[in-house]
Amino acid sequence: MSRDSKEDVLKVEGLKAYYQMNYFGVSREVRAVDGITMNIKKGEVYGIAGESSSGKTSFIKVLAAAIRPPLRVVDGTVKYNFKSGPIDVAHASPAQIEAVRWKNLSYIMQGSMSVLNPVRKIGKTFHDFAARPLGLSGKAFEARVLGHLERLKLPAEVLNAYPHELSGGMRQRVTIGLATVCHPEFIIADEPTTALDVVVQKEVLSLIRDIQAEMNSSVVFVTHDMSVHANVADRVGIIYAGRLVEEGPTRQMFFTPKHPYTAHLVASLPRIGDTQQRPALEGRPPNLADPPSGCRFHPRCPLAVDKCKQEAPPMEVVAPDQRSACWRWQDVKPLVGAAKPAGVMA
Numbered sequence: 426m427s428r429d430s431k432e433d434v435l436k437v438e439g440l441k442a443y444y445q446m447n448y449f450g451v452s453r454e455v456r457a458v459d460g461i462t463m464n465i466k467k468g469e470v471y472g473i474a475g476e477s478s479s480g481k482t483s484f485i486k487v488l489a490a491a492i493r494p495p496l497r498v499v500d501g502t503v504k505y506n507f508k509s510g511p512i513d514v515a516h517a518s519p520a521q522i523e524a525v526r527w528k529n530l531s532y533i534m535q536g537s538m539s540v541l542n543p544v545r546k547i548g549k550t551f552h553d554f555a556a557r558p559l560g561l562s563g564k565a566f567e568a569r570v571l572g573h574l575e576r577l578k579l580p581a582e583v584l585n586a587y588p589h590e591l592s593g594g595m596r597q598r599v600t601i602g603l604a605t606v607c608h609p610e611f612i613i614a615d616e617p618t619t620a621l622d623v624v625v626q627k628e629v630l631s632l633i634r635d636i637q638a639e640m641n642s643s644v645v646f647v648t649h650d651m652s653v654h655a656n657v658a659d660r661v662g663i664i665y666a667g668r669l670v671e672e673g674p675t676r677q678m679f680f681t682p683k684h685p686y687t688a689h690l691v692a693s694l695p696r697i698g699d700t701q702q703r704p705a706l707e708g709r710p711p712n713l714a715d716p717p718s719g720c721r722f723h724p725r726c727p728l729a730v731d732k733c734k735q736e737a738p739p740m741e742v743v744a745p746d747q748r749s750a751c752w753r754w755q756d757v758k759p760l761v762g763a764a765k766p767a768g769v770m771a
């Protein structure tokens with residue numbers, strides 16, 4: 426089935442979410458998400474990449490309806506079309522969000538320890554998360570959890586353990602288990618493999634992919650590791666300074682990027698046989714309390730011209746399913762010839 430013929434499960438339009446702070450009478454606004462429009466199809470795996478402090482976590486917190494002050498949605502909508510009905514989580518009440526949490530929409534936060542209560546056994550945490558949304562209790566609930574643990578290749582004994590008694594990889598599996606035990610339609614994961622060693626990383630990624638395929642859920646995940654995107658995502662979106670600057674099918678993003686920032690991220694991937702360090706992009710991402718005029722990437726962009734300093738480029742369709750926000754997208758060339766990055770499917 427082509428991407429176009431699949432149904433949208435999420436539509437984000439003109440989303441702006443700012444951290445609004447007031448210290449000693451001085452107000453400060455950090456424009457962490459500043460006008461993002463995109464959509465996700467049913468069954469799609471969408472990866473979000475970008476440097477540190479570009480707004481990735483803030484964006485997916487809004488998608489996950491996990492917004493806490495000082496972060497506020499100041500404009501736009503985040504509309505899900507769940508089986509149970511439509512909901513705009515940017516404007517829904519706490520009770521409406523509670524009704525879709527875990528059952529329709531689940532969120533694997535950064536760092537598994539932050540989700541797992543250190544003084545509560547894993548079995549109790551499963552109960553806290555899932556008993557009510559599943560509407561099960563006693564033996565029926567136990568059977569459901571045990572079946573799910575088996576699928577995650579976790580022994581039943583973990584239910585009796587405290588989080589600190591498990592290895593990092595097991596804790597991350599438990600977190601994924603918690604987030605998926607209710608078979609949610611939409612899974613959001615923030616850096617699900619950071620801090621895990623390479624072997625465990627692979628296991629955790631294939632686990633997310635297997636569960637997604639089995640349940641036909643949609644997944645949005647964040648990582649700054651481009652090789653993870655290459656291995657897992659159907660489409661990749663690149664965020665720079667609070668804005669989506671390019672998105673497209675994973676292969677196209679790696680082989681024919683149409684934004685100079687994507688070209689740099691792809692070029693920074695290590696390649697088999699590398700003997701030299703990859704060139705790093707000069708400069709730093711801008712301060713989101715005072716972002717540059719025009720295209721926010723212009724101070725670091727090798728292709729920047731005067732227009733880029735003055736006018737923000739709109740997202741334009743540049744190839745099938747691929748959009749880029751760059752005045753000079755036609756001049757963007759991959760920075761690394763035909764070399765195939767490790768992990769990118771040929």
Ligand SMILES: Nc1ncnc2c1ncn2[C@@H]1O[C@H](COP(=O)(O)OP(=O)(O)OP(=O)(O)O)[C@@H](O)[C@H]1O
Nearest residue numbers: 444455457476477478479480481482483484495713
């Ligand atoms: N609680 C907060 N209060 C104020 N500003 C914040 C808060 N959390 C994040 N920010 C700011 O919002 C901007 C975007 O941060 P965010 O964490 O969303 O970026 P990120 O791309 O996820 O970064 P990382 O990869 O380091 O997690 C940054 O300028 C950050 O300093």
